Structure formats: structure tokens, C-alpha cells
Amino acid sequence: MKKKPETMKVLLIDDEPELLEVMKDLLEEQKYQLFCASGGIRGVELNEQQDPDLILLDLRMPGMDGIETLRSIRQSDEKVRVIILTGYGCPDTIRDAADLDVSEYLSKPFENEDLINVIARTLEA
């Protein structure tokens, strides 16, 4: 049976405060339970504490970048689904992300509708 959004936990890891705010509004409108981290270290902690169904992960962050963050998460969590959101895509990072079993790679800027569809489809899979 298809799960309702309010039973689904989404963890957003991104260092841009404006984007965190916009995404928070957007995902809460869709009734997802949302947790936000403004950096990789906090993201890894929140993943352990909240056991989310899905992570939305920015690649370029100061300190621990997105790929390092995901590598760290994958050491203890092989199952969590991950969508990469990035404004700086190149095949090197795409290949790294593919090796770490991401569900989807989406370039910024994206349409809100596209993101919502990608999230819904990833959570259904």
C-alpha cells in the first residue's frame, strides 16, 4: 500500500539558508516530515537520529562536501534513498554519486513541480 506523505521523513542537507527556507515551505506543503541540516556533519548526525526515508543532498558545501557526506552516511546506512541537488554538476561528481547508489541527480535551478514529482517517484520505488 502506498504510504502517506505525513508518514515519510525527508532530510534536507544544504548550506544555503534561502534554499533551506524555500524547500522547507515547499515540502511541508506536501505534508512530508522535514528535517534540515546546514552542513554535512549535522546531516550525518540527523540521518542516524531520524532514520529518514529520503535525503535531499547538496553537493557543494563548505567543510564536508556532499560526496563525503554521502560516503559517511553509506558506511552505516545502505538503504536510505538519496536525491542529489546541485548547481555544479560534472560527470566526475555524477560518477561518484552513482557509485554511492543515489536514486536521482537533479540540477539547480529546477522547477518545484519537477522536484515534487522526483521525490514522490523515488519514495514510491
Add this chain to the structure above:
Amino acid sequence: MKDMKRLIYVPILHARDDSRHTASVLDGNETGGSSGSGMRKELTAVDEMWEGIAAKIGELNLPLNRARIYQDGLPVCGNELEVVTRLAESGSPNFLFLLDLIQKRAKLEATEDLDLLVREYDLLNKLLMKNSSKDRKIMIAEYQSKSRELLTLRDEFILDRINTTLQPGEFPVVFMGVMHRLDKMLEKNFLVSYVIYRLPFRSIGTIYNA
């Protein structure tokens, strides 16, 4: 500093049926696509990926009359346009988009070495025929290792095609599977602009994306 030519590089994911379709068009034994809800989801994801690529390329307002297209998996065979047309007619969004660019005066270039493609195809077929789950991990590791070697040879061939076929005043538009490392080779001579929107890895699976 030497003026570097711009090159548009589009990393893509292949649908599971792409290589089988290309091979069947080349040997004249065309087959229908697969069916089932998993395959439908995959095809939707692929369609959406190509819609995103088309929109992104459209936004660039490229002078397409000066563009030369290089496509992953399109061999030097003398009837490249026919191959593209037939794959577009079979519904491939990748080849439909190529046809659209060609209709807007972009030139199509034969890109790959046929022998290397056949070797890649045979390797993938061997992997797909093995059903024992016990052997599967070993088979996948073996496939990936051999495929990587082949991929390097394919990339070297494609690099040479770009360097020898690009005409003065033209710029290359390259559609290449994400596992290729051709972009690293191209960066020495070209200013590479990447066009990426969506890459639905889990819907498609990376094993088909050499």
C-alpha cells in the same frame, strides 16, 4: 593563451533497450520494446530526462547550423542518418531529439568504432544471460572491469573522431553515457560546457550505462 573552442557535453543514461535496439537496426533484425510496469516507469524517467535536456539546450540558443553531433553508440557505418531515423521512429527520445537537431541544421557525425561496440554488446549479453544469482556479483564485477577497458578504447576512438571530423567554425555537441571519461580527455583542447538536468539512476540502473 590559446583560444579554446566551446564544446557542449551532455552526460546521459541509456534506457535498457537502447543498445539492443541499435544492434538490431544495424543487423536488420529489429525487435519491439519490452513491456511491463517496471519498464514503463523506466521509459517515463528516460522521456523526462530527455525533455529536460531538450529544454536546457533550447535555453542556450546555440547556432545549430554550426553544431556537429557526436552520439554515444552511433558507429561509423556509412548509414548513420538512417540508423538515427529508424531509432527515432522506434520511439527513442534520444534519437528523436537528435533528429530534431538535425532538422534544425546540426550535422550528424559517425562517432564510434563498430568492432568495439560489438565487443561491448557481447559482454553485456553474456552478463544478462547468466541467471544464477550466486554468480551474478562475480559476473557484474568481471563485466565492469572488462567494460572499463573497452570504454577507454572507445573514448580514445571518439576523441580522434572529434579531432579529425570537426570543421573550422563548428563546435561539437557530445551526447555520452555518464560512465565514459571522454570529457576528461576533451578538457585539454576544448572549453567544455556541461548540460545536465536530471539523471534518474535508480529508475534505469547503471549496469546498462557503459
